[in-house]
Amino acid sequence: xxxxxxxxxxxxxxxxxxxxxxxxxxxxxxxxxxxxxxxxxxxxxxxxxxxxxxxxxxxxxxxxxxxxxxxxxxxxxxxxxxxxxxxxxxxxxxxxxxxxxxxxxxxxxxxxxxxxxxxxxxxxxxxxxxxxxxxxxxxxxxxxxxxxxxxxxxxxxxxxxxxxxxxxxxxx
Numbered sequence: 811x812x813x814x815x816x817x818x819x820x821x822x823x824x825x826x827x828x829x830x831x832x833x834x835x836x837x838x839x840x841x842x843x844x845x846x847x848x849x850x851x852x853x854x855x856x857x858x859x860x861x862x863x864x865x866x867x868x869x870x871x872x873x874x875x876x877x878x879x880x881x882x883x884x885x886x887x888x889x890x891x892x893x894x895x896x897x898x899x900x901x902x903x904x905x906x907x908x909x910x911x912x913x914x915x916x917x918x919x920x921x922x923x924x925x926x927x928x929x930x931x932x933x934x935x936x937x938x939x940x941x942x943x944x945x946x947x948x949x950x951x952x953x954x955x956x957x958x959x960x961x962x963x964x965x966x967x968x969x970x971x972x973x974x975x976x977x978x979x980x981x982x
Contacts, residue, residue, distance in 0.1 A: 812900060813897060813898065813900065814896060814897040814898070814899065814900045814901045814902050814903065815897065815902045815903070815981060816893055816897050816902075816903045816905065817834070817902065817903065817904045817905070817978075818904075818905045818906075818907065818908040818909075818910065819831055819904070819905070819906055819907070820907060820908070820910040820911055820914070820947060820950075820958075821947065821963065822940055822943055822944050822947070823940070825963040826963050826967065826970065827906055827907075828906065829967060830967075830970055830971060830974055831847060831904055831906055833967075833971045833974075834904060834971075834974055834975075834978065835847055835904060837971075837975055837978070838902055838904075838978070841982070843901070843902050844900075844901045844902065845901070845902050845903075845904060846892065846896050846901055846902070846903045846904070847903075847904050847905075847906075848888065848892055848893070848903060848904070848905045848906070849905060849906040849907060850881075850884065850885060850888060850905060850906070850907040850908055850911065851864055851865075851880070851881055851884035851885070851888075851907075852884065852888070853884075853887075853888040853891075853892050853893075853905070854887050854888055854891045854892060856884075856887045856891075857884040857885075857887045857888045857891075860880050860881075860883055860884040860887075861884060863880060864877065864880050864881065864884075874916065874920050877916060878912070878916050881912055881916065882912075885908075885909075885912075893905070910947065910950050910958070913946055913950060914943045914944075914946030914947045914950065915943055915946070917946060959977045961973045961974065
C-alpha cells in the first residue's frame with residue numbers, strides 16, 4: 811500500500827468506540843501494517859490543550875462559535891502534525907472522532923443545557939442533547955452511505971468487531 815488509510819470511529823458517548831478501536835488496531839497490525847491511534851479533539855500537544863479547554867466543565871460560558879473554532883483549530887493542528895504525514899507515508903490512522911462528530915455535536919445538537927456533575931462539559935449534557943447527536947449521526951449515514959458504515963452498538967463486542975473487520979477487509 812503506497813498511501814495509507816484514515817479510518818474514523820464516530821458515535822455517541824458510551825457506544826464502545828474505544829474497545830473497537832483497540833480491536834481493530836490489533837487486527838490491522840496482524841496484517842503487517844503500521845497503525846497510529848489518535849483522537850479528536852486532541853492527538854497533538856497543542857490539540858490536547860485545546861481539548862482541555864473545550865471539555866472543562868468550568869467553561870460553561872463558551873459560546874457555540876467559539877466552540878466550533880476551537881474544534882477547527884484542534885483539527886487543523888492534528889491534520890498537519892499527525893494525520894497527513896502518517897497517511898502520506900503509508901500508515902493507517904485510526905481516529906476516535908473526526909468531522910462527522912463536529913456535525914453531530916455542534917451542528918445537529920448545538921442548543922444545549924448544562925447540569926453539574928463530575929463529567930466533562932459534553933458528557934454533562936441532558937438526554938435530549940444526546941438524542942439530537944444520535945439523530946445527526948443517522949442523517950450523515952443516510953447522506954453518505956458509501957463513506958459511512960453503520961454498525962449497531964447494541965450487538966456483542968465480538969459481533970461488532972467482526973462487522974468492522976468485514977468493512978476493513980473490503981478496503982484492503
